Amino acid sequence: MSLQIIPIQKSINTFYLIKDKGAILVDAGWKGCAKSLQKVLQKYEIAPEQIRLIIPTHGDFDHAGGAGELKALTGAKIAVHKKDREMVEKGIFHWPYGVTRWGKVSRAMMIPILQRIVKPPPMRVDLVLDDDGLSLNDYGIDGEIVYTPGHTYGSVSVLLKSGDAFVGCMAHNRMPLVTKPSLPIYALDMEMLKESWKKVLDKGVQTIYPGHGNPFPVEKITRYLSSTAEVS
Numbered sequence: 001m002s003l004q005i006i007p008i009q010k011s012i013n014t015f016y017l018i019k020d021k022g023a024i025l026v027d028a029g030w031k032g033c034a035k036s037l038q039k040v041l042q043k044y045e046i047a048p049e050q051i052r053l054i055i056p057t058h059g060d061f062d063h064a065g066g067a068g069e070l071k072a073l074t075g076a077k078i079a080v081h082k083k084d085r086e087m088v089e090k091g092i093f094h095w096p097y098g099v100t101r102w103g104k105v106s107r108a109m110m111i112p113i114l115q116r117i118v119k120p121p122p123m124r125v126d127l128v129l130d131d132d133g134l135s136l137n138d139y140g141i142d143g144e145i146v147y148t149p150g151h152t153y154g155s156v157s158v159l160l161k162s163g164d165a166f167v168g169c170m171a172h173n174r175m176p177l178v179t180k181p182s183l184p185i186y187a188l189d190m191e192m193l194k195e196s197w198k199k200v201l202d203k204g205v206q207t208i209y210p211g212h213g214n215p216f217p218v219e220k221i222t223r224y225l226s227s228t229a230e231v232s
Helices: 033-043 067-074 085-089 101-117 190-201 218-227
Strands: 004-010 013-019 023-026 051-055 077-081 127-129 143-147 156-160 164-168 207-210
Touching: 004 033, 013 033, 013 207, 033 067, 051 067, 067 077, 077 085, 143 190, 156 190, 190 218, 207 218
Parallel strands: 023 051, 051 077, 077 127, 164 207
Antiparallel strands: 004 013, 013 023, 143 156, 156 164
């Protein structure tokens, strides 16, 4: 069976269905994403129960908020890093700091509104990840979960042997966040995030799949990082 990577859009978020010998979801979007996933499963004639693992790349409301309903649809386990576990299990609204001018302005504008209307549902984490990550071979996917903190302290990425890297908010590539592939405009620790990028790039990845926006070749982010001296 050949590898399938199917992007699923919900608002400004993109989450991904990865199917090979098995199937997993990377990120879970907002509450309400189950309908979007159902349409995709019908289109590609994939049974919901084929999806065995849901991996929010971090615990923010727009990446983990839909995990509970996706679990109810598929029966899949939810895997979250231990440092973001409390955020998910207690349904904590979380939004990292703005690290660019636009990041600071947009966060200040939007957070009072979203805090009132977005209530992340608390949900139990089935698989607590540690810093060593996890092989995905047991789930029928030739790849691994890699610990890549910086955007949040419990951020992870999914790296496939094919060279595809699903990095959540280690990069942005969508308006109104950014106009081109770049580092995130929100993060808890940018120095930590830069080190995480080094780890990902050392794995020889070829294509970057961000949690906001379309995929892009790794050269775009390496050129960006080099030009801004983000990675030495």
